[in-house]
Amino acid sequence: MSAQFDVAVLGCGYMGSALARTFAGRGANVTVWNRTPERAQALTASGCSAVAAVQEAVRRARIVVICLSTYESVEVVLGGAGTLAGRVVVNVTTGSPDQARPMRDRVAEQGGGYLDAVIVGYPEQVGRDDFLLLVSGHEPEWETARPALALLGGISRHVSESPEGANVLEAATVGAFHMTILAAFAEAARYAKSQGISPKEFLPLAVRVASVFEFQQEEIVQRLADEDFTTDQATLATYEKAARTFQHALSSSGTRAPLFDAAVAEFGRGVAQGRGEDAVWTLAADRGGA
Numbered sequence: 001m002s003a004q005f006d007v008a009v010l011g012c013g014y015m016g017s018a019l020a021r022t023f024a025g026r027g028a029n030v031t032v033w034n035r036t037p038e039r040a041q042a043l044t045a046s047g048c049s050a051v052a053a054v055q056e057a058v059r060r061a062r063i064v065v066i067c068l069s070t071y072e073s074v075e076v077v078l079g080g081a082g083t084l085a086g087r088v089v090v091n092v093t094t095g096s097p098d099q100a101r102p103m104r105d106r107v108a109e110q111g112g113g114y115l116d117a118v119i120v121g122y123p124e125q126v127g128r129d130d131f132l133l134l135v136s137g138h139e140p141e142w143e144t145a146r147p148a149l150a151l152l153g154g155i156s157r158h159v160s161e162s163p164e165g166a167n168v169l170e171a172a173t174v175g176a177f178h179m180t181i182l183a184a185f186a187e188a189a190r191y192a193k194s195q196g197i198s199p200k201e202f203l204p205l206a207v208r209v210a211s212v213f214e215f216q217q218e219e220i221v222q223r224l225a226d227e228d229f230t231t232d233q234a235t236l237a238t239y240e241k242a243a244r245t246f247q248h249a250l251s252s253s254g255t256r257a258p259l260f261d262a263a264v265a266e267f268g269r270g271v272a273q274g275r276g277e278d279a280v281w282t283l284a285a286d287r288g289g290a
């Protein structure tokens with residue numbers, strides 16, 4: 001394979017190891033480095049070369065994938081990386097949008113190109129059709145890294161020229177949406193359990209209720225785009241009344257349900273603002289202020 005498949009993976013935690021194994025399994029020339037050397041060493045069984053110095057990993061690579069816990073740890077590791085000239089750094093470490101641009105500038109100071117990327121999925125999905133990588137940064141860097149990233153399977157998609165684009169998408173979808181759903185699921189399952197309902201009974205029904213996002217997807221997108229919140233189905237006021245009834249059910253069972261309490265308050269806020277006759281999606285139309 002050509003130099004564009006010379007890949008370094010800095011960080012061999014659960015995700016970094018899955019990335020390194022997949023690159024190597026698909027023919028890339030992979031050098032791995034990890035702060036705790038044993039985790040890099042373990043990847044030699046999958047065809048990777050482990051090195052003790054970050055600088056050596058970077059020296060051998062054209063594409064440098066960084067997968068560490070935080071951007072602060074990326075800063076530390078880049079401090080020992082030496083020159084990045086001729087390399088494209090693909091930073092898949094989870095970070096906030098405002099961390100992306102300074103990191104791009106930092107990498108540029110060391111001579112390297114920079115892509116900020118987000119992995120939407122678990123390590124076991126790397127290499128599979130359902131793997132999703134969202135990438136932001138300049139098009140030429142994306143074109144350089146694209147063939148190597150394609151080895152990871154699924155979809156690697158360039159989402160934005162500005163470095164923070166992928167992190168914004170992640171904060172919205174994985175953060176505010178998915179993580180709240182996970183916590184809401186825990187809350188709901190606790191209540192169901194307290195009432196003697198088994199997870200087997202509860203989960204399929206909960207998934208069915210949440211499928212509104214699937215079957216109404218196009219309509220929701222259109223409504224939000226047009227800011228058209230008229231409805232002949234269910235108004236926000238109807239939601240709010242029902243929510244208060246459910247809130248009573250949860251609280252009288254003794255179930256701690258702070259997320260649901262917050263949802264009830266959100267509905268109430270919308271009604272107090274005079275949006276009671278709108279569809280519930282009206283709540284997505286403001287910035288959440290009082």
Ligand SMILES: NC(=O)c1ccc[n+]([C@@H]2O[C@H](COP(=O)([O-])OP(=O)(O)OC[C@H]3O[C@@H](n4cnc5c(N)ncnc54)[C@H](OP(=O)(O)O)[C@@H]3O)[C@@H](O)[C@H]2O)c1
Pocket residue numbers: 011012013014015016034035036039067068069070072073076077092093094095119120121122123
């Ligand atoms: N796991 C997932 O499902 C998933 C999904 C999407 C995105 N991500 C993101 O991928 C990144 C890595 O996650 P992970 O699951 O692989 O975590 P992990 O298994 O805990 O690995 C963390 C990695 O960061 C390294 N590290 C931490 N602090 C460091 C420092 N100060 N200097 C040098 N190295 C340091 C660790 O090195 P040591 O081995 O020496 O501790 C290890 O390689 C995170 O940003 C995470 O949010 C993970």
